[in-house]
Amino acid sequence: MSDSLHLKCVRESRSALIYPPGMSLGNLTGSWRDMKPVLDKEKCNKCGLCWIYCPDMTISRQNDYEIDYQYCKGCGICAEECPTEAISMVREDSD
Ligand code: SF4
Ligand code: SF4
Numbered sequence: 761m762s763d764s765l766h767l768k769c770v771r772e773s774r775s776a777l778i779y780p781p782g783m784s785l786g787n788l789t790g791s792w793r794d795m796k797p798v799l800d801k802e803k804c805n806k807c808g809l810c811w812i813y814c815p816d817m818t819i820s821r822q823n824d825y826e827i828d829y830q831y832c833k834g835c836g837i838c839a840e841e842c843p844t845e846a847i848s849m850v851r852e853d854s855d
Contacts, residue, residue: 793834795849797827803846810838810847 799810804825811819818831819838827838839847 788830789833793832794852795834795836796829796832796852797834797836797838797847798850799825799827800846800848801825803844805844805846807843809841809843813837813841 801824806821806825808821810825811821814832815835815837816831816833818828818833820826820828834849834852836849839845839849
């Protein structure tokens with residue numbers, strides 16, 4: 761898909777796309793997030809799908825897979841896509 765066609769699709773869609781990827785890096789997630797992903801490293805097979813699918817690019821894989829909660833929006837896509845169920849969505853106040 762060309763960039764202009766991609767932009768056209770984004771503009772015409774009513775979904776919650778973040779385009780370009782990482783554009784919200786200047787915006788910290790506020791206190792409005794009610795669910796957050798928790799990664800169980802014992803179950804993680806390092807496939808990289810969460811890193812690929814996170815729309816906000818908040819998962820890093822430099823040393824190990826880590827979620828940056830400063831930017832994570834709590835959408836749950838990473839948990840949905842994880843093939844080993846290594847990511848669970850939990851309530852913010854469940855610590
Ligand atoms: S999708 Fe799941 S198994 Fe794959 S790297 Fe992410 S946490 Fe690990
Ligand atoms: S919950 Fe959404 S924003 Fe947060 S790490 Fe997972 S995919 Fe990214």
